[in-house]
Amino acid sequence: MTGRDLDPTLMRLLGSDEPELDCDECFAQLDRYVELELRGAPADALVPGLRAHLVGCPACAEEHESLRALLELDSVS
């Protein structure tokens, strides 16, 4: 049984051993990261540790989703 096969609650309890940013570092990089994502650039390679943080932190993940959604809305309006 690997971590990927775990019940979602167990996955959230155990987290990942991948290196990750903390919340403040995530916030500092979030605008750059989302713009890279929307340009199709390799955001995870250029901002290492941010994706792992989003997996472990629901609050930062919500703000990432919102910023991405807002920029996508801007691009069509």
Added chain:
Amino acid sequence: MAPPDTNPDVSAIAAAPALTEWHLDLQAEGARRDEAVAHLHGLLLRAARFEVFRRRNSLPQISAAELDDLAQQAADDAAVSVLRRLDDFRGESNFRTWAYKFALLEASVKVRRRAWRDREVTLEPEHWESLAHAGPGPDDDAENAALLEAVREGIRSALTPRQRQVLVATVLEGVPIDVLAERLGSNRNALYKVLHDARRRLREHVAAAGFPEATR
């Protein structure tokens, strides 16, 4: 201007400001600065309204006027943060994107705290026993049961009281980290570090108990 509808579509959100170098005027003086600050506030209000209405399902008891008031407060607070941190902007993204994130942060934190305002946050460590209900079902094998017991034992014995409190509240009780931080007189970043350390200790415990593959 009438407050946005409780079930708005994108028409409830003002049009995005044009992409220009207007933000440079935020560090000017007089009327130019005033105009730039007003422009900034409009942009932040747009983002805050977007976030508040995006999360409105978590506030079913709140009227449209109260939702809009929440967005206004978030935009006001975000404007203060942006103006205080202008020197942090290094041009690695568009200024509008950089400013948006402050409004989204303020709005999302306000929505979470408002949603939990009248809810009790249980901080009793015993609640981690509820993990039994989140684990494998009756058809799962003995390995799953043993893993679950290793996790329970890890929560019981490998964590500090603070780590157990934060892990149980955020993961098992679903308390948003900003809400927990407010109740504990802390902040998101500090609590996330506690959570991160708790997870690392729990992984070490589970690996030592014979499940190293479960922590990868």
